Amino acid sequence: EDKVVQSPLSLVVHEGDTVTLNCSYEVTNFRSLLWYKQEKKAPTFLFMLTSSGIEKKSGRLSSILDKKELFSILNITATQTGDSAIYLCAVEDGPGGGADGLTFGKGTHLIIQP
């Protein structure tokens, strides 16, 4: 079964709207949750979250983690057409001390209409 579940899978909004993307997870040894933006090929790093309740911000994007309820949200305010992309949520799961890789959700395909 899926360990990382993103919703919605696709979303179409108008320029200027605010969107909230969701990511829930279920893993054994949670270490961190990461958000990536994928436009054409290479996923580009947005945020890495390890602690509950601490919001991370970068311009119009922000994200927060809830380790008790096992989810994270990614907010984008005042959306622009350049925000159109697939947003990927991934969880780093492992005992630590080594490389464990990431478990990804299916992504949210966001389309911003002019």
Next chain:
Amino acid sequence: ETGVTQTPRHLVMGMTNKKSLKCEQHLGHNAMYWYKQSAKKPLELMFVYNFKEQTENNSVPSRFSPECPNSSHLFLHLHTLQPEDSALYLCASSQVDRGLGYTFGSGTRLTVV
């Protein structure tokens, strides 16, 4: 440029061919990864190399054979692939236990005919 370079960008190969994908990272990281991205499926972790040692193989068929000669280079050798192996193959690197995230290359779009 992300600091992780993959070649070739596109590859078309027949089911009887042998080819290799190459990944090089210029970030001084000590771990490298291969991921497969198929349509409508999550990115799937294939192989993990930590300090040049393979530490994970996620039940990948033997027609995929990884090689990591040093901490900056990673290869994926392909032979007798199937059409369902057509996908985007992404390489990533990270610095273990620094908490700085993973950096991805632009991928190789592989088509098996």
